[in-house]
Amino acid sequence: MKKSKTLANTLRVGLIQTTLNPNYAWGSEELPRDQMTSYSENHLWHEIKKGFSALKNHSALPNITILPELSIPRGYEKSLHAFAQKTNSVIIGGLDFAVTRSTIRNKAIVIIPNNWPKKGYSRKCTVRYFGKTFFSHMEEDHFKKLGLHGVPDPSMYLFDSVEFGRFGVAICSDFFDIERFVVYRGQIHHMIVISSNRDITSYNFLAEAIGRLVYCNVVICNSGFYGGSFVFSPFQNPILRTIYRHEGKDLFTTQLVELPVSTLDRAQNSSDGKDPEFKSQPPGYNVRLKRNVVRQTLP
Numbered sequence: 001m002k003k004s005k006t007l008a009n010t011l012r013v014g015l016i017q018t019t020l021n022p023n024y025a026w027g028s029e030e031l032p033r034d035q036m037t038s039y040s041e042n043h044l045w046h047e048i049k050k051g052f053s054a055l056k057n058h059s060a061l062p063n064i065t066i067l068p069e070l071s072i073p074r075g076y077e078k079s080l081h082a083f084a085q086k087t088n089s090v091i092i093g094g095l096d097f098a099v100t101r102s103t104i105r106n107k108a109i110v111i112i113p114n115n116w117p118k119k120g121y122s123r124k125c126t127v128r129y130f131g132k133t134f135f136s137h138m139e140e141d142h143f144k145k146l147g148l149h150g151v152p153d154p155s156m157y158l159f160d161s162v163e164f165g166r167f168g169v170a171i172c173s174d175f176f177d178i179e180r181f182v183v184y185r186g187q188i189h190h191m192i193v194i195s196s197n198r199d200i201t202s203y204n205f206l207a208e209a210i211g212r213l214v215y216c217n218v219v220i221c222n223s224g225f226y227g228g229s230f231v232f233s234p235f236q237n238p239i240l241r242t243i244y245r246h247e248g249k250d251l252f253t254t255q256l257v258e259l260p261v262s263t264l265d266r267a268q269n270s271s272d273g274k275d276p277e278f279k280s281q282p283p284g285y286n287v288r289l290k291r292n293v294v295r296q297t298l299p
Contacts, residue, residue, distance in 0.1 A: 007261050008117075011063055011217075014064070014255070015219075017252060018071045018224055019043075019223065020070075032142055034148065048072070068194050069171055070097070080093075085124070088121065091111040092169070094107075095109055104146070105150070108129065109128075128159075130169055133180075134176070135150045135173065156184070165188070165190060168184040173197075181214050185215070188216050189216055191214060204245070225250055227246060227248045229246045233278075263277055
């Protein structure tokens with residue numbers, strides 16, 4: 001990885017693990033809905049406000065605040081700007097489905113205060129979006145019952161914050177996209193995953209694998225209805241690697257964690273692939289070879 005300029009020692013990440021029963025929000029298999037009910041919208045917005053209120057009580061505010069997949073009701077995006085401006089924190093979170101007459105999309109919003117990452121208040125924000133590339137089988141079945149065509153976002157997004165390093169992002173099932181990590185390997189300091197996922201055990205194992213193979217911090221913010229938010233960093237000391245883990249069904253929670261930045265960047269740019277604080281670089285981490293594929297037919 002090309003060595004960054006001036007990097008902060010740590011990145012403070014706020015997690016708001018909202019709770020939403022998907023059957024209440026988008027209906028049952030027999031009566032599916034394309035967007036969440038007004039009850040679910042009110043429930044989520046109440047939890048989001050409670051989450052930001054809790055984060056504001058910390059001695060230090062988060063640099064980035066993360067919300068799960070499909071946790072932000074449509075029409076509330078501008079209301080989130082006020083939280084971003086007051087906390088001067090970048091907000092990354094999943095929006096409710098975007099629906100037209102025949103299509104449906106799963107997208108996330110990135111709200112960047114204009115004064116970020118300085119301390120203090122911001123007067124305005126810049127907004128970016130990224131979408132889901134691979135829908136889960138449950139989503140595809142849901143879309144078919146609604147008579148809608150799911151539109152994927154084929155792009156892979158890399159956000160460069162300069163002071164806090166570079167970020168890769170994924171929405172839920174995109175975390176299993178192998179090609180994404182081939183692209184991100186050697187390019188990012190942090191992998192941020194927003195999800196609404198039942199299989200939290202697999203995600204935790206995958207987070208550690210990606211943290212080692214891509215050699216970066218991994219943050220998973222999952223829906224509190226399932227539990228399973230997880231933060232991992234490839235420290236040498238096993239006790240330090242799991243920075244945060246929260247398990248338990250239908251539990252609302254907020255948490256502020258700190259991720260290594262400058263020391264991880266040092267390890268990523270180590271000439272011999274070794275660092276006293278982190279695991280060794282994975283084989284071929286800084287090597288870009290043209291690989292020849294030899295195809296043979298087995299007898």
